[in-house]
Each structure stands twice: as structure tokens, then as C-alpha cells.
Amino acid sequence: MKERLYLFDTTLRDGAQTNGVDFTLADKVAIAQMLDAFGLDYIEGGYPGANPTDTQLFSEPRKLDARFTAFGMTRRPGRSLSNDPGIAALLVAEADAICFVAKAWDYHVRVALETTPEENLASIRDSVRAAKARGREVLVDCEHFFDGYKASADYALACARAAYEEGARWVVLCDTNGGTLPHEVEAIVGEVAKKIPGDHIGIHAHNDTEQAVANSLAAVRAGARQIQGTINGLGERCGNANLVSIIPTLKLKPEFAEKFEIGISDAKLKNLAHLSHTLDEMLNRAPDRHAPYVGISAFATKAGIHASAIVKEPATYEHVDPETVGNRRRLLVSDQSGRSNLLAELERIGIAVEKEDPRLVRLLDEVKEREALGYAYEAADASFELLARRTLGAVPDYFNVERFDVNVEQRYNAVGKRVTVSMAVVKVKVGNETLISAAEGDGPVHALDLALRKDLGKYQQYIEGLELSDYRVRILNAGTEAVTRVLIESQDETGERWTTVGVSSNIIDASFQALMDSIVYKLVRSGAPA
Numbered sequence: 001m002k003e004r005l006y007l008f009d010t011t012l013r014d015g016a017q018t019n020g021v022d023f024t025l026a027d028k029v030a031i032a033q034m035l036d037a038f039g040l041d042y043i044e045g046g047y048p049g050a051n052p053t054d055t056q057l058f059s060e061p062r063k064l065d066a067r068f069t070a071f072g073m074t075r076r077p078g079r080s081l082s083n084d085p086g087i088a089a090l091l092v093a094e095a096d097a098i099c100f101v102a103k104a105w106d107y108h109v110r111v112a113l114e115t116t117p118e119e120n121l122a123s124i125r126d127s128v129r130a131a132k133a134r135g136r137e138v139l140v141d142c143e144h145f146f147d148g149y150k151a152s153a154d155y156a157l158a159c160a161r162a163a164y165e166e167g168a169r170w171v172v173l174c175d176t177n178g179g180t181l182p183h184e185v186e187a188i189v190g191e192v193a194k195k196i197p198g199d200h201i202g203i204h205a206h207n208d209t210e211q212a213v214a215n216s217l218a219a220v221r222a223g224a225r226q227i228q229g230t231i232n233g234l235g236e237r238c239g240n241a242n243l244v245s246i247i248p249t250l251k252l253k254p255e256f257a258e259k260f261e262i263g264i265s266d267a268k269l270k271n272l273a274h275l276s277h278t279l280d281e282m283l284n285r286a287p288d289r290h291a292p293y294v295g296i297s298a299f300a301t302k303a304g305i306h307a308s309a310i311v312k313e314p315a316t317y318e319h320v321d322p323e324t325v326g327n328r329r330r331l332l333v334s335d336q337s338g339r340s341n342l343l344a345e346l347e348r349i350g351i352a353v354e355k356e357d358p359r360l361v362r363l364l365d366e367v368k369e370r371e372a373l374g375y376a377y378e379a380a381d382a383s384f385e386l387l388a389r390r391t392l393g394a395v396p397d398y399f400n401v402e403r404f405d406v407n408v409e410q411r412y413n414a415v416g417k418r419v420t421v422s423m424a425v426v427k428v429k430v431g432n433e434t435l436i437s438a439a440e441g442d443g444p445v446h447a448l449d450l451a452l453r454k455d456l457g458k459y460q461q462y463i464e465g466l467e468l469s470d471y472r473v474r475i476l477n478a479g480t481e482a483v484t485r486v487l488i489e490s491q492d493e494t495g496e497r498w499t500t501v502g503v504s505s506n507i508i509d510a511s512f513q514a515l516m517d518s519i520v521y522k523l524v525r526s527g528a529p530a
């Protein structure tokens with residue numbers, strides 16, 4: 001029999017503290033449903049009473065399989081329960097569970113709460129009792145627990161025990177400042193587990209020494225059975241423990257997988273990369289290419305000798321099978337690559353070619369030549385695929401841009417403010433039809449993008465869902481002159497993303513190449529007829 005570990009997601013509460021992250025009510029509802037479908041045990045939605053969004057979020061039942069959890073403070077010192085509006089807002093919240101945050105460091109009790117250690121313990125007990133009387137499952141986050149334990153172990157433990165003995169389902173030990181190291185977490189949780197059963201202990205780690213994941217695992221080793229964290233490690237400062245790294249570690253590493261089970265099935269685990277990228281998309285952030293397990297580079301190999309070994313035996317260079325987490329192996333096509341990389345990559349994108357085919361040599365030379373000019377095919381998978389298809393097979397000439405004109409104008413507007421306006425005009429030939437489109441944009445590339453995609457005649461239906469999601473520019477020194485490299489990331493209505501590249505001494509021309517590749521790639525993928 002395996003022991004059950006519980007996962008508590010606080011993306012919507014602690015994760016919402018991230019700089020630049022601001023969830024609307026609709027975002028929170030959609031994310032809660034996504035997390036629920038993934039199989040998390042607890043979803044902390046927010047802090048009812050603290051802001052209108054969270055109050056509204058908890059104003060009606062959310063019908064989730066996960067326990068939907070409201071967060072708030074324990075009773076204020078020196079007040080009665082009935083005289084504390086914060087507690088009142090929590091008790092009426094439509095939530096399955098209430099997570100109270102309580103001080104567990106005597107120094108904070110004195111300085112921040114300005115109260116006595118005894119009154120703080122009474123506040124913990126009263127709050128737990130009141131929430132239980134309302135039929136809620138109760139969690140108590142012991143804030144600054146590890147720093148508090150180092151300063152005064154007896155008092156930190158007294159706080160944890162007050163919560164447990166009053167009937168809190170979980171006593172959560174928080175590394176609020178995020179400075180505790182894994183061996184300290186393991187030792188301290190081990191001591192706590194002598195007083196409170198481990199299946200009532202949770203861990204809430206912050207990532208200030210980049211060890212929030214390690215600290216969470218150390219706590220489990222010492223007996224804790226609930227892990228709190230966020231998707232993609234969202235959270236203030238350096239973030240919270242990243243559930244996207246913790247979950248596959250628990251599922252795939254024998255030390256944990258053989259002892260514990262979690263609520264996420266093997267089938268659901270395959271959605272991990274998608275879940276991680278979808279949240280990034282909702283927040284309009286570019287996914288971290290180097291994110292463990294789910295990043296585009298997590299299973300990417302560049303060097304030729306490694307690549308040929310990977311083709312023969314993938315396990316030689318991979319710590320887990322990328323498919324288990326919904327990722328895939330990437331053999332980078334680059335100036336270091338040999339024929340085995342190229343063959344493996346072509347096979348993956350579905351281009352059949354004989355090992356001895358002379359066009360293979362031509363493609364390899366072409367890639368090397370273009371990379372010397374500044375093209376980056378390992379970053380631009382879609383441009384590579386088009387280059388390969390053009391060299392080895394055929395990419396239809398769907399349309400032809402006969403000319404374009406991009407114009408940047410700076411002038412005073414009607415209210416006397418200086419504004420910069422860009423406009424693009426594009427003349428495209430599709431079959432026998434000539435189409436002229438114009439568009440205004442925030443900048444010249446934006447205007448060009450809009451004008452190009454405005455009217456492609458019979459192909460328009462295939463690119464309706466196409467949009468530009470990221471645009472990166474670098475100035476390179478290739479040979480004697482500086483050139484501009486543009487990488488464009490696009491996405492479509494299915495959530496698929498691809499990257500294209502353009503290189504030129506002129507930034508508009510480089511952008512044009514990358515935009516064209518993106519449109520043609522989408523037409524190829526959609527099976528648009530020639």
C-alpha cells in the first residue's frame with residue numbers, strides 16, 4: 001500500500017503576488033477548472049474580503065472535485081470572533097476548506113502583531129474552532145515557521161500544536177522568506193513529525209535560494225504529506241515551489257513513486273507541458289525554454305556525438321521519457337549537427353528520406369551556410385521544416401508578395417500630442433487574383449503583419465486563427481557587417497506554437513521573411529491546397 005501525498009495549488013492566491021500578474025475573475029474561474037481537471041487535491045482561490053475579485057469568486061459554489069480553499073488571517077488579537085470582519089468574510093465564503101495564516105515566530109508576534117504569545121495561540125484555536133463549526137476543512141499556514149523554529153523551537157511548535165489539537169486537518173509549515181536549506185527543512189520537519197503526525201503536516205516553500213522544490217521533497221522525506229506550490233513556480237520575489245517540477249518528480253522518480261501516490265494519473269501527467277504552457281499563454285508570458293520537464297529545451301540535444309547515441313538509445317541522455325510529461329525529444333539542427341540529427345528530425349516531422357539520398361547533403365550544406373549568415377534553425381523549428389520541405393520535396397507557391405510599402409510617420413495629433421503611426425500596404429498575387437491590403441499598426445512590423453494577413457483570398461480561411469505571440473530581435477556580427485536576426489513566435493486556434501526566423505541588414509526585411517515563413521508554415525500544416 002502506497003501512502004497518499006496531497007497537492008495544494010496556490011497559483012491563484014500566492015501566485016497572484018507575482019509582479020505583473022493580475023488575474024480577473026474570469027481568469028481565476030478558468031484556471032481553477034483547468035487545475036481541477038488536472039487532478040490537484042486543493043485549489044486555493046484567493047482571499048475573500050480582501051478585494052472585490054476574490055469576494056466575488058467565493059460568492060457562489062464552484063463545483064470542483066478539488067477542495068476549493070479560501071485564504072485569510074486568524075482572528076485579530078484583542079478582538080472577539082464576532083467582532084472581526086475578516087473572519088466573518090471567510091466563514092461565509094463558498095469554500096470547502098479554509099486556510100488560515102498564523103504567525104509562528106515569537107518575534108513576529110511581538111513586533112508585527114503587537115500581542116502576547118498566549119493571545120496568538122488563543123487566536124489560532126478560536127479561528128480553527130469557528131471554521132470547523134461551519135463545517136469547513138481547516139488548514140493553518142504557520143508563517144515563518146522555519147525561522148521561528150530556529151529562534152524559538154518551543155513557541156513555533158506550540159503554534160503548530162494549537163492548530164492540530166484544535167482539529168485543523170493540516171498544519172502547514174511555511175518557509176515564508178524562502179531562505180531555509182533542504183537539510184534544515186528535513187531536520188526541522190522530522191522534529192515536528194515527532195509531535196504531530198506527518199499525515200497532518202504540509203510544506204509551503206518559497207524559492208529564494210532556488211531550492212523550493214528540493215525543500216518540498218526534503219519535507220516529504222521527513223514525514224510531511226501535503227505539498228503546497230504553484231504552476232510554473234509563480235509567486236512573489238523568486239516564486240513558490242514549482243508544482244510543474246514537483247509532480248513529475250513524485251510520479252517518475254522511484255524513491256517517491258514507489259512509496260507514494262498522488263491524485264494525478266499517468267494519463268493526466270501527459271498534459272503537464274500543455275498545462276504549463278497554457279497558463280503562460282493566459283498570462284501572456286513566453287514559456288521558459290529551459291524549464292525542467294516541460295521546457296522546449298528540456299530534452300534537446302545539440303552535439304553530434306550525443307545525438308547519434310540518442311537515436312540509438314534515448315535513455316543514455318534522458319533522465320525520464322519526455323512523452324510521460326507531454327514533451328518531446330528535440331535533436332537540434334545546427335552547425336554542429338551531423339547526418340543522424342538531421343535524419344531523426346526529418347523523421348519526426350514526417351518527411352521520409354533515404355539515408356543515402358544526395359539531397360540530404362544539400363540540405364545539410366544549406367543549413368550550415370544559412371546559419372553562418374545568422375539564421376538560427378534550432379530556435380526556429382518551423383523555418384527549418386519549410387527549408388527541409390523545400391529542399392527535399394515541394395512547398396507550393398501559395399501566393400506571391402509582389403511588393404510592399406511600410407511607412408512610419410511622426411506628427412502631432414488633434415490634441416497636440418506627438419504620435420508615431422505606422423502603415424503598411426501589401427500587394428499580393430494569389431493565383432490570377434491581385435489583392436491589395438493596407439493596415440495601420442503600433443509599429444512598422446505590426447502594420448506589415450496585419451496587412452499581410454488581411455486578405456489572402458482563397459487562403460484566408462486557413463490563417464484566420466494565426467496570431468503573432470512573440471517577437472525577438474538581435475543584432476549579430478556576421479562576417480564584416482552587422483545583420484539583424486528576427487525570431488517570430490506564432491500560435492493558432494489549436495494552441496500550437498511555432499517559431500520562424502529572418503535575417504537581413506534591414507530589420508523590416510528580416511521581419512518580412514519570418515512573417516512569410518510563419519504564414520506558409522500554417523498553410524502547409526493546415527493542408528491548404530496548392
Ligand SMILES: [Zn+2]
Pocket residue numbers: 014176204206240
Ligand atoms: Zn507563500
